[in-house]
Amino acid sequence: MNLALACLLLVLIQHGFEALLLLIQGRHQERLRASMPSHLQGLFSAQDYAKAIDYAADKNCLALASQGLSLLGVLALLCLAWDGTLAWALALASSHGLAGLALFVLLPLLALSLLDWPLDYARQFGVEQRHGFNKSRPSLWLADKLKGLALAAGLGFLVLWALLALAQGLGQSWWLWGFGFLALVQVFLMLAWPRFIMPLFNRFTPLPEGPLKEQLLGLASRTGFGVAGLFVMDGSRRSSHANAFFTGFGRFRRIVLFDTLVEQLAPEQTAAVLAHEIGHSKRGHTLQGLALSLAGTLGLAYAAHWLSLRCAPLGIGQAGLAWALLALAVLGPSLLYWLSPLSAALSRRWEYQADAFAQGACGAEPLCQALAGLHKSSLGNPVPHPLLVAFHYSHPPVPERLRALRLAEQAKV
Secondary structure, eight states: OOHHHHHHHHHHHHHHHHHHHHHHHHHHHHHTSSSOOGGGTTTOOHHHHHHHHHHHHHHHHHHHHHHHHHHHHHHHHHHHHHTTHHHHHHHHHHTTHHHHHHHHHHHHHHHHHHTHHHHHHHIIIIIHHHTTOBOOOHHHHHHHHHHHHHHHHHHHHHHHHHHHHHHHHHGGGHHHHHHHHHHHHHHHHHHHIIIIIGGGTSOEEEOOSSHHHHHHHHHHHHTTOOOSEEEEEOGGGTBSOOOEEEESSGGGOEEEEEHHHHHHSOHHHHHHHHHHHHHHHHTTHHHHHHHHHHHHHHHHHHHHHHHHHHHGGGTOGGGHHHHHHHHHHHHHHHHHGGGHHHHHHHHHHHHHHHHHHHHHHHOHHHHHHHHHHHHHHTTOOSSOOHHHHHHHOSSOOHHHHHHHHHHHHHHHO
16 A cells, blocks of 8 residues: 555544544533433532533533544654655755754654644633633733743753654664653653653642641551652643642652642641552552553664664655654654553553552542542542543543442442
8 A cells, every 4th residue: 555545544533433432432421411321320410420421522512622623743754755846845954963863753743732722721711711710811821832842842852852863873773772761761751750840830838737738647547658748739720620640759759749639638637649640659550651651662662763774765764763753753653542541551550559558548439429529529430431431541430440440449348
C-alpha cells in the first residue's frame, strides 16, 4: 500500500472511531436522561442527576469539536508532507545545523498545540463557567497558556537538540544512548516538576497545624510512608474541582492537597483519600508505571532509529531522524490509541488495589463518603458507556468503586 495512503487511513480510522465512540456515549446518556438507573439512587438526587447529565453532554460536544479540529491539524501537516512543503522546510532547516533540525520538529508540534487553545477557552469559560466550576480569569488562563507554551518550547528544543546531537556523534548506536538520556530526563522531571515547575502555575503552602495535619501525619507514620512535607495547593484560583496527589520518591515525596479538597471533605475523609494515594506507592504502582513509561521510551527511541534509516532512500539522508521524530509525534498517537484499552484496564486495576489499601488503613466508609461526595460535587459522569470506560477511564466509575468497597467490607464481617 502507498505510504501516504496508509498514513491517511491510519489517522482517519482512529479519529473516526473516537468520534463514533463519543456519539455512542451521547446517545447512551440521552437515552438514560429521563430515568436514573437504580444503582445511582443513593448517589445522586434527581436534580443532581439531571445536572450531571447536562455537564457530561456539554463535555461530550466539546470533545467532538476537539476531535474535528485535531483531525484538521494532522491532515494539514500530511498535505504539507505530500506536496513537498515539509521536504523543502527540512532542507532549509538542515542548512542551519542541529538547531534548525530541532526547530523543524518542534514548530509544527507547537502549532498543533495552539489549535486546542480556542476550545480550551470555550471549555473553561463556557462549559466550566456554565456549570459553576470555573474560578479563573481570562488573564490568568492566558498567562498559564503562555507559560506552558514557553516551557514546552524550551524543554522540547533542548531534548530534540540533544537527541539529534547523539545521532550525529554516535551513529547507529545512538538510540540506546538516546533512551538513556530520555530516561534521565523523565526521572529529573518527576523530581523537579513539583519543586520548580508547578510553583510557576500554583502557590503551595504548608498544611497548617491542626486536626487534619495530625491525622494525615499519623496515617503516614502508621503506614510507613515517609514524606518531605504536606502542602495545600491553591486549586480554587482556577476551578472548584478537588483533588490530591503525591510527587517524588523517597525523602523527596510531597503530599499535595487541593484547597478545594480540604474545604469539601471532613478530616477522616481526606485521610482516606490520602490512604488511597499511599496505596499506589505501597502496591508498587508508581515504580511499575515508571518502568512501563521507560519501556515505551525505549520503544520510541528504537522506532525513531528504524524509521530514520527508512527515510534515507527517500532522499532525506542525514536529516532522516528529524523527519522520523516529527512523523512519530504526529502519527504515533493514532497508533498508540489502540493500546489505550490495555493501559486503561491496568490503571483501573491499580485503582481498585489502592482502594483496598485505603480500606485496610482507614475503613471503607470514610473512603466511600469521600468518593461519593467528590463525584456528586464535581458532577461526575453518572452513566459512562462501557466502550468509553474501556478506552478513556483510568479510574473505574465511582459507583463500581463504591460497590467493590462495600462488598469487601461485607466479606470481612
